[in-house]
Amino acid sequence: FCRAYPEIELEIAASDEMVDLANGGFDAGIRLGQFVAPDMVAVRLTPPFSFVVVGSPDYFEHHGYPAHVEDLRHHACLRLRRSNGAIAPWSFVDGNETIEAIVSGPLIAHDYPTLLGAAMQGVGLAQTPRPIAEGPIAQGKLKPVLEGLSATTPGVFLYHPGKRQVLPKLRAFIDHLKSAG
Template identity: 60%
Template sequence: MKQNFTVRQGALDGVEVFLSVAQHRSFRRAAAQLGMTPSAVSQAVRVLEARIGAALFIRTTRSVGLTEAGERFLSQAKPAFEELVAASEVARGLGQRPTGLLRLSVPRAAVPILLEPLIASFCQAYSEVEVEIAATKELIDLAAEGFDAGIRLGQFVDADMVAVPMTPPFRLVVVGSPAYFAGRTQPRHTDELRQHACVRWRRSNGALALWTFNDSGHPIEIAVAGPLIASDFSTMLGAAVEGVGLAQVPEPIAAEALKTGKLVQVLEPFAPMTPGVFLYYPSRRQIMPKLRAFIDHVKRRRGDLGNVAGET
């Protein structure tokens, strides 16, 4: 089926030439401005007039004037062409230097631990870039939702994404509060989790996540039970601190609570390693400067982020 175009293909051909001739009232001066020969300018105008179906200029041996059709065409074509040129300049600017809006999709738990220091230093270094952080649990389609990049645990990054590590690998740890363990025996083996209340995590796809462990080099998964289901690690951590039950969370998220004694780690020999946190974005040949600047900034600050992630 033939495609119908809102603007006919080639409809803009010759418009810039027309505007230059209309401005100078001279084919020769328009040719000099555009770097064309006078005959090429005349030909471009003739083609434009033929396509429109009306004469745009009145030509004599001594002068060039506009017809009524030319006047009307000029009144609408000039501001439209200027808008097009301005839009091109804006787009060119975005393609040549770090500027514009950088949209990032991130998990809520990563904001205070990883992003706050990173974003603060990035904004100071690149004042022309605005950063928008959408904190959400959903694994969204970056391109469809208009995001430049996302930040997620490595195991949740699709294989067709370009992934840049932000932290070293870290463990998933099981933690509980001293209040929870008052009168209870701490579990020494994963089988004993059946005797404990566990805070569960519902994934963005609706499934309840199994707890994963490493038993002498063999990965195992266990379905746990408990009184609370959360949709993000921050809520799970807060519930564990309040004594609701045990929670399995990334070690960096629990680091401060473990350090201050609000939480106690159990089942440490079974804690599995995860790939860490990654910045990811769709594979494309040309990356916009704003995203390239952020990627380079992440790489420069990766050592600092690793120290944050490793404080346990």
């Protein structure tokens, strides 16, 4: 985008906090679809994707494989702390039923790459977005489990207030993202 539009100054502020665009002085944000407010205009950036529970071959060799969500209470589960301070439960879907599993384990992190790295080191199991786990799975560094119960997110969206007129710089950015995707 910066090469295509050198006259536009792009500032990116990365945070896991649920920032209010207007109060934060932002033109747009990027979030998982389930966290975009209904009064916002949403532009899809990714297709829907699932969350996958993964562990290293070494971890499974020493601790076995969980066959059911209930088995997770006997495993070291690596957890995510959300920006509001809460520990994120692990979500699963069994038919039409959503299951929120409260898990425990030796590590809490604030981001998925840290959880993924710890899982690759054999520290425990992690539940992460499938797209970031696909490389390590393909390389044999991680193995997925409980795949038939994976929860799915609508995907990642750029969102902005539903104003009548979108600023030209934001319109250029949205159009650039759409053409690159």
